[in-house]
Amino acid sequence: VQPPEKPLQAEEWNRLRESFQSPEIFEEVMLDSMVKCNSPIDVAKSLLTHVAKSNGDIAYKLLVRYLILCVQQRQTSEILDVYDIMKSRFKILENGAYTLLIRGLSNSDQWRMALTILEEVKKIMIPSRTQYECCIKAASRHQEMNLAFELYHEMLAKDLVPTLDVLQAFFDFSRGMKGAELQKELFGILLYLRENQLCPHKTFMRSIKLWFESIPERNWRGHLTNIKESGQCPVCSRQLEDSSLTEEEYNNLREKIIRDVIHGTDTFRKTSPQEFEAFQKFVENRLPFDVVIDGLNVSHVNARKMQCENLFNAVNYLAKKNTRLLVLGRKHMLSNSSNWKREIMQEMQNKADFFFAENISEDDAFLLYATLRSGKHCKFVSRDFLRDHKACLSDSLTRHLFRKWQLIYWVMSKKMLFSVFIQQPALRYDCVVQTTGDTWHIPYKDIFEEKYSYRVPRKWLCIQQK
Amino acid sequence: MQSASMLLKKIIRSSVLPFAAQHGMKKDLFPLSRTLSLSLCLEQENSCSRSEKLDLDAWKKVMKSRLQEEVNETVSECKEPATLAAAREMLEMWRLAGKSVPENITEEQLKTFMECTSKSAQKKYLKYLHLKELHKKNDKRKMEEKRERRLEAQERASETGVRKNNSFICLWANCMDKVYNWRAAQSMVFGQPLVFDMSFEKDMSVREVANTVRQIVLSESTNRRSVDPFHIHFCNFKDDSLYHKEFIKHYREAWGKLLITVTDQCYTEIFPKDKLIYLTADSPKVMKTFDHNKIYIVGSMVDRNIKTGVSLARAKRLGLETAALPLEKYLLWNTGAKNLTLDQMMQILLTMKDTGDWQKALEFVPKRKYCGFVNKPVYELKKTLSLINTLKLGKRQEELQKQFAKNYSKKQTQK
Numbered sequence: 001v002q003p004p005e006k007p008l009q010a011e012e013w014n015r016l017r018e019s020f021q022s023p024e025i026f027e028e029v030m031l032d033s034m035v036k037c038n039s040p041i042d043v044a045k046s047l048l049t050h051v052a053k054s055n056g057d058i059a060y061k062l063l064v065r066y067l068i069l070c071v072q073q074r075q076t077s078e079i080l081d082v083y084d085i086m087k088s089r090f091k092i093l094e095n096g097a098y099t100l101l102i103r104g105l106s107n108s109d110q111w112r113m114a115l116t117i118l119e120e121v122k123k124i125m126i127p128s129r130t131q132y133e134c135c136i137k138a139a140s141r142h143q144e145m146n147l148a149f150e151l152y153h154e155m156l157a158k159d160l161v162p163t164l165d166v167l168q169a170f171f172d173f174s175r176g177m178k179g180a181e182l183q184k185e186l187f188g189i190l191l192y193l194r195e196n197q198l199c200p201h202k203t204f205m206r207s208i209k210l211w212f213e214s215i216p217e218r219n220w221r222g223h224l225t226n227i228k229e230s231g232q233c234p235v236c237s238r239q240l241e242d243s244s245l246t247e248e249e250y251n252n253l254r255e256k257i258i259r260d261v262i263h264g265t266d267t268f269r270k271t272s273p274q275e276f277e278a279f280q281k282f283v284e285n286r287l288p289f290d291v292v293i294d295g296l297n298v299s300h301v302n303a304r305k306m307q308c309e310n311l312f313n314a315v316n317y318l319a320k321k322n323t324r325l326l327v328l329g330r331k332h333m334l335s336n337s338s339n340w341k342r343e344i345m346q347e348m349q350n351k352a353d354f355f356f357a358e359n360i361s362e363d364d365a366f367l368l369y370a371t372l373r374s375g376k377h378c379k380f381v382s383r384d385f386l387r388d389h390k391a392c393l394s395d396s397l398t399r400h401l402f403r404k405w406q407l408i409y410w411v412m413s414k415k416m417l418f419s420v421f422i423q424q425p426a427l428r429y430d431c432v433v434q435t436t437g438d439t440w441h442i443p444y445k446d447i448f449e450e451k452y453s454y455r456v457p458r459k460w461l462c463i464q465q466k
Numbered sequence: 467m468q469s470a471s472m473l474l475k476k477i478i479r480s481s482v483l484p485f486a487a488q489h490g491m492k493k494d495l496f497p498l499s500r501t502l503s504l505s506l507c508l509e510q511e512n513s514c515s516r517s518e519k520l521d522l523d524a525w526k527k528v529m530k531s532r533l534q535e536e537v538n539e540t541v542s543e544c545k546e547p548a549t550l551a552a553a554r555e556m557l558e559m560w561r562l563a564g565k566s567v568p569e570n571i572t573e574e575q576l577k578t579f580m581e582c583t584s585k586s587a588q589k590k591y592l593k594y595l596h597l598k599e600l601h602k603k604n605d606k607r608k609m610e611e612k613r614e615r616r617l618e619a620q621e622r623a624s625e626t627g628v629r630k631n632n633s634f635i636c637l638w639a640n641c642m643d644k645v646y647n648w649r650a651a652q653s654m655v656f657g658q659p660l661v662f663d664m665s666f667e668k669d670m671s672v673r674e675v676a677n678t679v680r681q682i683v684l685s686e687s688t689n690r691r692s693v694d695p696f697h698i699h700f701c702n703f704k705d706d707s708l709y710h711k712e713f714i715k716h717y718r719e720a721w722g723k724l725l726i727t728v729t730d731q732c733y734t735e736i737f738p739k740d741k742l743i744y745l746t747a748d749s750p751k752v753m754k755t756f757d758h759n760k761i762y763i764v765g766s767m768v769d770r771n772i773k774t775g776v777s778l779a780r781a782k783r784l785g786l787e788t789a790a791l792p793l794e795k796y797l798l799w800n801t802g803a804k805n806l807t808l809d810q811m812m813q814i815l816l817t818m819k820d821t822g823d824w825q826k827a828l829e830f831v832p833k834r835k836y837c838g839f840v841n842k843p844v845y846e847l848k849k850t851l852s853l854i855n856t857l858k859l860g861k862r863q864e865e866l867q868k869q870f871a872k873n874y875s876k877k878q879t880q881k
Contacts, residue, residue, distance in 0.1 A: 007522060052525035058528075089529060090562075268783045360750050
């Protein structure tokens with residue numbers, strides 16, 4: 001429906017309503033299309049007047065839709081009026097209306113009113129993060145940083161995840177402001193980014209940089225840079241934090257993987273106790289390995305070649321470097337078939353250790369176990385991202401450890417077509433926000449760049465004191 | 467109030483308004499209409515002569531005049547605890563906002579609602595209740611319509627006074643029940659056992675258990691109605707378990723009279739191990755024929771959040787033989803999981819038992835899950851499939867076809 005351009009009389013609305021195919025929802029549809037076309041507010045008012053006069057009442061749905069229009073056009077006094085009416089008419093409102101009211105009022109000079117509404121919401125439920133976001137932004141826009149931080153901490157205490165937008169607003173609005181307390185809070189936000197492995201986008205990064213440079217006396221300088229493979233920052237020539245796990249983290253991860261991934265709720269789902277025991281014995285007797293190969297995965301690298309040929313190439317390539325290899329496979333690889341030639345399998349077994357799991361067992365779990373058991377230097381070869389195994393881990397901290405470990409110990413075959421295995425240099429430095437006190441290093445991503453979860457950002461912001 | 471506003475309206479309509487507006491007296495005259503500011507009024511005076519007669523804020527007056535009446539009414543009695551009442555109020559507001567929320571909600575349902583751990587869980591639960599309510603209402607309406615129609619037909623029949631001569635007394639339902647029960651009793655003595663493994667309760671949510679029991683009730687009734695029923699065993703069945711409660715909800719008194727064997731023993735204790743075959747979609751072995759001397763086990767489990775390998779793990783632990791239906795071999799699979807509902811399993815097994823014809827048995831697989839039966843060599847099938855895809859999907863077909871071909875050849879080689 002096309003909304004009219006001018007306010008209409010009651011008869012005209014009636015006529016329009018009758019010509020509409022389903023008159024019961026005419027008003028809703030009409031108000032929706034008014035929101036879409038951003039029609040003048042008077043038109044909506046005339047419709048409401050018509051409804052009020054003919055029914056003696058206006059449904060809540062219509063009021064909310066009218067509120068959307070008011071918020072969209074920033075009609076503060078109208079928003080207040082609607083709020084008054086709603087409040088006196090209904091005991092409580094529903095979340096959508098509250099969000100609209102908060103959003104509408106926080107953008108106006110009546111922004112303190114938004115805070116009172118937020119208080120009202122708290123009485124009946126936990127406010128949503130957008131509701132907090134609007135209030136925090138409004139407070140920081142009016143330089144009430146203390147209030148903004150109070151709301152921010154309240155939000156974190158309620159387990160709500162702030163958007164990057166809110167965090168950015170803090171940096172934007174405290175630019176040039178003094179105060180040790182404020183600085184501490186903002187450093188706190190940077191540490192929040194670190195703890196949650198968040199990576200700011202380009203505009204956010206710029207806000208951070210500008211804020212640092214605006215602090216009087218301290219003389220911070222920021223530079224955009226790319227970190228070298230070695231993990232050294234070209235600007236301040238400092239070494240970034242080492243990415244390898246600590247001994248404790250490493251052991252923790254291994255325990256959790258054995259518990260959650262291999263055993264899980266039922267050991268029989270992925271393997272069987274006898275088999276796992278046999279595997280454990282096998283690994284203990286031959287430790288440590290340098291590279292563990294997921295045999296079946298590697299054998300599918302090149303579809304045009306025989307499967308055992310692919311595996312043979314990989315094993316040959318890695319065996320030349322005098323490394324101790326372990327190849328994991330399944331029993332069906334031993335039966336002489338068109339894809340698995342017995343002679344080639346025999347030859348491979350001279351160069352590497354092989355473990356063949358049952359055909360219905362999952363060899364990935366063994367892969368993880370063998371690699372972790374061998375120690376920190378051990379790597380594994382697979383194209384698998386092991387996402388399903390990551391998902392089995394019970395807590396997010398371990399999942400993060402797993403990711404970190406996976407990034408380091410992942411040997412990729414770059415040129416799959418030629419079956420030449422090139423070891424990808426694993427990253428030696430950790431990709432999180434980090435500080436040494438007088439320097440900060442912050443990784444960031446270009447906002448439009450598609451970011452894959454397994455690809456770490458290469459661009460950094462280096463901030464140091466002069 | 468009403469009469470006052472009427473009076474005001476009359477004043478507006480009269481020619482006083484432009485004068486008053488021009489002199490900034492409007493605010494004093496109508497304290498309620500705040501936003502219709504002076505400039506706006508003047509502007510509209512120029513642009514269209516008619517809208518000046520419209521009081522755009524009249525709706526506010528109406529709403530405000532109403533609220534006084536209603537505030538008096540809304541002081542209603544509250545028997546429920548405060549938290550429940552608050553939740554009920556909130557739901558009412560959601561309903562007014564046009565979300566899918568049931569009109570009536572019991573205290574028990576309200577409690578379940580408040581126990582939901584996340585907002586999306588709450589939404590889902592409410593939507594489920596809402597749909598249930600709608601279905602119930604529709605059913606009721608249809609029932610009433612039907613009754614009216616029947617009454618009308620009876621009236622017409624009594625008017626014409628026609629009577630049919632019949633050699634049987636009309637006792638269909640009752641007789642059939644007796645026949646079915648006779649057959650079921652025979653199967654209890656001579657029939658081939660079929661085991662439902664009832665040990666998955668801890669792997670399922672409450673709703674999944676309810677769904678499972680529903681499916682088992684359906685399969686039990688199909689079994690009873692078949693020509694040569696199975697002797698159904700519920701193994702690992704614990705009294706006072708959720709399964710038990712749900713069964714009683716469905717069967718009521720009939721639960722004690724069912725012609726099936728219910729036991730808390732495991733199937734391995736009742737039957738020789740080498741005769742048992744656990745049916746699971748995860749099994750690497752594919753069933754070729756239906757063996758009348760074996761005892762098939764079906765896991766009574768509905769898994770909405772896909773937990774692979776649960777029943778396979780159970781069979782592995784007990785060292786039982788496993789088998790999967792030959793779905794890939796006979797059907798050109800399209801979408802959907804390979805695990806079927808329990809009543810579908812029952813129908814397939816019954817048909818296999820009677821006829822041994824896979825084609826006939828697999829008719830019971832839902833049609834949306836497959837494109838058709840495999841009766842030609844694979845390369846020809848690929849051609850037809852690509853044709854289907856061209857018709858269905860247009861340009862995207864090439865990649866899809868490639869993907870399918872890859873998958874299919876992989877599966878073939880694995881066999």
